[in-house]
Amino acid sequence: RGSEGPNVDVIIVGSGAGALMAAVRAADLGLKPLVVEKAALIGGTSAISGGGIWIPCNDDQAQAGVRDTLEDAFRYVRTCAKGLASDDRILAYVETARLMARYLGSIGVPYRCMPLYADYYPSLPGARPGGRTMDPADFDAASLGLEGLTQMRPGNPGQALFGRINLNSFDAHTILSQGPGSVSVVLKNILRYATDLRWRLKTSKDRRMTGGQALVAGLLRAARQRQIPIWVDSPLQSLLTQEGRVAGAVIRHSGQDVRVVAKRGVVLAAGGFERSQDMREQYLPKPTDARWTATPPDGNTGDAIRAGAAVGGALHIMDLSWGVPTVNVPGEEKFRGVFVERSLPGCLVVNALGQRFVDESGPYPEFQQAMIANHQATGGAIPAWIVFDGRFRARYPMGPLLPTSLMPDRKVPQAWWDSVVWTAPTLEALATRIGVDPQGLRNSADRMAAFARTGKDEDFDRGGNVFDRYYGDVTVKPNPNLAPLSQAPFYAMQLWPGDIGTKGGLLTDRDARVLDAQGVVIPGLYCVGNNSASVMGPAYPGAGSTLGPAMTFAYRAASHLAGQP
Ligand code: FAD
Known part of the structure; x- marks a missing residue:
């Protein structure tokens, strides 16, 4: 027998988003909760996440011009779930999600819908081309206070500009898709961070919290307001x-x-x-x-x-x-997810035979499953290699690399060369360096160049649906996800079949x-x-x-x- 603890109405184990929501809601309904967390910091994976929530029929949709129905949402999730979740649970989810989102707003964690962020399987019945994913509103760290902030698990360096300046999902999308205003979004964020002098005197952390940081900070503030232990x-x-x-x-x-x-x-x-x-x-x-x-x-x-x-x-x-493909960056405590960069035009993913085996722009869980399946078949897809050319490198981020305007090759940490990123003046030389079949890679690149010309990926239909195109480059025609790998030098990174839980x-x-x-x-x-x-x-x-x-x-x-x- 151990010692006796306090008497409470409910114990909540963990301190991620699910746990904190249960605690705050329980307190609001008159119960006395206790939250217990194994780690030294609060927030779990939720705190390092993008913070996005998938909420069919959410309150924001009408204003964004999105039409949705509970029937369609139920049909869509039911088709996705393939009989592995009960109808009763699915129904409970689609009926309650919007009420939960409304409640989040009422406790100081408002969300807004992303009208253009498509469901991941747009061809399934009941899917929507946007509007069900919601992103947390920016959160002012000052309203949580420095003490609360230091109790929280810090965010991912990969989700912030220079590892420090927080971007929300709207910013990230504008920057990545190179749409109108992408440069000004970067500049505005740098300026905002640099001129926040009063907050800077207290901490180097960005006052404007976004994504999973905004979500957990908002929930933590609500828990503290209710004095939940x-x-x-x-x-x-x-x-x-x-x-x-x-x-x-x-x-x-x-x-x-x-x-x-x-x-x-x-x-x-x-x-x-x-x-x-x-x-x-x-x-x-x-x-x-x-x-x-x-x-x-x-x-x-x-x-x-x-x-x-x-x-x-x-x-x-x-x-x-x-599932999600991940990269290993030396010195970081965990691998980084490669969620969106592989969607941009001018890269392709191959196994050791130099063969593509998946739609690079498709949903990340299917990508990870394809890696495992291809490895089981060929023995050469773990790791897989994402290969890109000089034009890609100049314009877009990839893993920890920022575009060359922000991080030219000479500024890439020495420790990353030949451990995170490999480079060579030709595709064949690169293939030899990374142990991939040069002829295989050449054939894949040649086919990609032909697909980029016609706009049709005849092998994996990359860019063939609205989800793929969300993280395409709008300035690249005819298909925003396809471009040839033609400009030296060439680069490669290892991808692992990772996960986010x-x-x-x-x-x-x-x-x-x-x-x-x-x-x-x-x-x-x-x-x-x-x-x-x-x-x-x-x-x-x-x-x-x-x-x-x-x-x-x-x-x-x-x-x-x-x-x-
Ligand atoms: P967690 O948030 O991981 O919380 C579990 C907590 O329980 C942890 O703090 C852990 O320490 C604690 N714990 C474990 N064992 C014990 C124990 N014995 N006693 C007490 N406590 C214990 N999902 C989305 O839906 N949208 C996104 O935008 C999104 N973006 C992501 C981006 C990244 C980079 C990553 C890594 C993940 C992302 N995810 C996203 C996935 C999402 O973050 C997780 O699936 C989600 O946070 C899981 O929530 P949870 O409450 O189940 O677990």
Whole structure:
């Protein structure tokens, strides 16, 4: 027996977006929550994310001229989920997501819809060419305060200009697509950061928080306003049961095991298992490596999935992850996701035979799955190589490289050459340097040049749909995703089949209650986010498909705990 902790109504395990939403909502419904977080910092993967949420029929759509219906949203998610999520859960999601987004606005975390950001599978029934993905409004760090800011996990260097100046998704899209105003967006942001002198005296962190930083900062401010206790460095050890229900948890806190009784129940929101090599090997397709993930190194090792299973929770879709190709930048604590750069024209991705095997501009989960499948078939797609030419290098970012106007080759850190990026004066010489078949790469580049002329990728239909084109270059014709690789020098980077979390976990019902193997509810136990099996099944219906459900089911769990389903 450990020492006795405080008596609370609900324990919430984890401090990502799902956890903080559950805590704030529970407090607003009159409950007394306690949040426990394993890491020293608050926010989990959610804090380093883009912060996007996928919310069909959101309140912003009408103003943006987007027409949407719950029926279409349900049909679309149901088709995406391929029978791996119940209709009841899908319905609960599409019906509640907009209410959750409205509630977010009411607690000081407003979102706005992105009218042009298409669903990831635009040809499926019920898809929309934009308007379901929402981006958090910029958040003023001063309103959280420096103390709150230092409790939070900092953002990703890759999502900020020069690793420091925060960009929101609208800025990033304008810059990447080279649309009108792209240069002025860069200049305005530099100027804004440089002239914020009063804030600069306090910290080098940007006052304007964006993406997952804005989301978690907003939720944390709401939690602090409600005086919700958050224990950091306090991992869940096990769940306590009493008379067939989950009645609390043992938490490692200040060096000892503390038994905390929770009158209403426990919400598990402790992320997936992507940082556990053992669980990856047990469940995910091979090969698999915990180093490939883009999530923080000190958190998600599946602890709460195992704790839930130990009290009878059923596990579901454990072989699936939220895949994304990643690059390894020496000195950084985690790999970086390559979400959008591979979509831009003038690059292609090949295996060791020099052959393309996927639509480079397609959704990142399918890209990662294609890498694994191609590797299983050829033995040469892990790593795969993204190859680009001098024109690409001059205009666009790639992984940690900024365009040459901001980061010429001579400014690229020495340690990156031949570990992050390789270069050579010809494609054949580059192929030889990186161990790729030169003739294969030459053939792929020649075919790409022909496709770029006609605008039609006859092999993988790159740029053939509205999702691909979202991150194309509008100035490149006839297809914004296709350009020849013709200007020396040539460059290559290694891509790994990484992820931004795993998808499998505890099976839950429409109110996020954990089910046992017979489909019966385990009283007092709730689970949300990557701790639970995704409502999206194997798919990624649109940007925000992980955080949207994490917070929507957290919202539902809190309502249910408070007796207000
Ligand atoms: P997390 O946010 O990871 O939180 C889990 C928390 O639980 C962690 O803080 C962890 O330390 C803690 N924990 C683990 N074990 C224990 C334990 N035993 N006891 C107590 N606490 C524990 N998704 C989107 O929907 N939209 C996006 O725009 C988006 N962009 C992304 C960009 C990047 C670069 C990355 C890496 C991910 C992105 N994602 C995005 C994915 C998304 O961030 C994650 O899927 C999501 O944050 C998972 O939320 P969660 O609450 O389940 O887990």
